[in-house]
Amino acid sequence: MDDFLAARSQMALSLGFHIVFSCIGMVMPFFMAIAHWYWLKTKDPVYKNITKAWSKGVAIFFATGAVSGTVLSFELGLLWPAFMKHAGPIFGMPFSLEGTAFFIEAIALGFFLYGWERFNPWFHWFTGLIVGISGIVSGILVVSANSWMNSPSGFDxxxxxxxxxxxxxxxxxxxxxxQALHMSIAAFAATGFAVxxxxxLMIVRKKNPxxxxxxxxxxxxxxxxxAILQPLSGDISAKDVAKRQPAKLAAMEAHFKTEKFAPLIIGGIPDTATKEVNYAIRIPGMLSFMTYExxxxxxxxxxxxxxxNQPPVAVTHYAFQIMVGLGMAMLALSLLYFTALIKKKKWFGKAWFLKLFVAATPLGFIAVEAGWTVTEVGRQPWIIQGIMRTADAVTPMPGIAYSFYIFTAVYISLSLVVTFMLYRQIKMVPKMYDVAPH
Structure with a gap:
């Protein structure tokens, strides 16, 4: 593995892990705040237990997200020094503001975790809400920095x-x-379905139902x-990409030839040699309509x-198809859920219904990873769209491959530790109820 590929792989690995932690850190505090609000309003102890259980999960992901995020900050400077030399003064503001948001989030989380029976109940609830708001702001600021790489501005x-x-x-x-809208909604969809x-799964196993x-x-x-809102934000994003990054859109859709009445391609295997997409479903004119109405x-x-100047077509196309396909599956499950909620409440007691959501647990995060692959790979060969090539930004320092192998081992270990801690947390849920609701 050459140093350039190793640097890109290490950055991809770090982002791939961090994005999961950051999405959960952005969204879980809101779940926690809703459960806490129900506890304050109803005094039903189960809501208090849910709040406390989720708050421990929030703390775990906050700690791991802080570590992985700090690593990413160092990697930007160490792996891409030419990029940071020029880009740092331009897009440094959202990163500095993100640090402030992170600082507020850390203080609020500390207040919340240790505030039980010590603060006014509603002030205590408010500190938990601040954790979520700070997390969302932090995520939006980081996405702002990334969006600048796709749409550089603010300089001559x-x-x-x-x-x-x-x-x-x-x-x-x-x-x-x-990008901020699309990423924020994706975080809620992925975390909501995962949680x-x-x-x-615990209901199916009759554990504290x-x-x-x-x-x-x-x-x-x-x-x-x-999940229902996500296709709308995706449509907004795709129209924006068509205007600013036509090469990325062409790679996403494996659209080799410029044409009117362009078909929407679903699935298929792109062949860059013949400029064809084999085994695909084509809907005539739909790409033109979806892009330009x-x-x-x-x-x-x-x-x-x-x-x-062309991005890797196969990787971008496959990632885009995975993102859209899983998004549609989650949309279908969402509509099924609201159907059950409005008309078919008896489904909630059916194993087949619950098992659909068990199977959907990882779908949102797989879609998020695929979406970030589209964003980053689809911009190649540019690290700053149209201004600086990725190859020109990489560090000249040798031996990056060894760094990549070490970081791979570290992140795998970190994921195993987090999985173990969450497993223990789920097992420790108090057994207060043994009857499923009707």
């Missing part, structure tokens, strides 16, 4: 120099709102609403992108 690029820097304009670049799936049913209900409402609109293909 003249003769290789970055002049007239405006960090505010850089932070609120043309892509930040679409609901774990509790559904009332506790897990009430926890399932809170989590799946968040997840289902987010006109069936006869011309969609730019890879044939108009110089070969040296």
């Amino acid at each position: 690029y003249v003769n290789g120099q970055y002049l007239h820097i405006d960090p505010i304009k850089a932070m609120f670049n043309e892509a930040w709102f679409q 609901a799936g774990v509790h559904a 009332r506790f897990h049913y009430m926890a399932f209900r809170i989590a799946i409402v968040f997840g289902a609403v987010a 006109d069936f006869n609109a011309e969609v730019k293909g890879l044939d108009q992108i110089p070969a040296k």
Whole structure:
């Protein structure tokens, strides 16, 4: 493995792990706050137990997210020094503000964890809510920095120099709102389905069914609403990509030839040699309509992108198909859930119904990983779209491959430790109820 591939692989590995921790850290505090609110309003002890159980999970993911996020910060400077030399002064503001949000989140989490019976009950609840709000703000700020890489602004690029820097304009670049919206909704959908799936499994196994049913209900409402909204935010993002990054859209859709009445390609195996997509389902004119709201609109293909500026087609296309496919599966399950909630309440006691949500536990996070693959791989060969190539930003330091192997071992170990801690936490849930709700 050469150093360039090793540097990219290490960054991908770090991001792949951190994004799971950060999504859960953004969303779980809101679940916790809802359960806590129900406890304050109803005094039903099961809600207090749910709140305390979830707060311990929040603490675990906060700690692991802090570690993995700190590693990422160092990797940006160590692996991509040329990038940080030029980009740091431009998009550094969202990172510095993210540090402030993280600081507030840490203080609020400390207040919440140790505030039981010490604070006014509603102030205690408010500190938990602040944990969630700070987490969301932190995530949006990081996405703002990433969106700047896709839509660089806030500077003039003249003769290789970055002049007239405006960090505010850089932070609120043309892509930040679409990406922040899409990522935030994805975090709620992924975390909602993951948490609901774990509790559904416990219900199927008849482990504290009332506790897990009430926890399932809170989590799946968040997840289902987010999954229904996600295609709308995805449509907004795709239209934005078509305007600013036509090469990425062409790779996402494996759209090799510029044409009007362009078909939407579902599935298939791209063949870059023949410029064809084999075994795909094609819906005539649909890509033109979805992109420009006109069936006869011309969609730019890879044939108009110089070969040296084309992203890897197969990886981008497969990741995009996985993201969309899993998103549609979660949408279907969400509609099924609301059907049960409104008309078929007896389904909640059926094993087949609960097992669908158990099976869906990892789908949201797989979709999130696939989506970030589309975002990052689809931008290649650029680290700053149209300005700096990724190959020009990598460190000249040798031996990056060994660093990649070490970090791989560290992250695998970290994931095993987190899994073990969560498993123990789930096993320690107090056995307060042994009858499923009706």
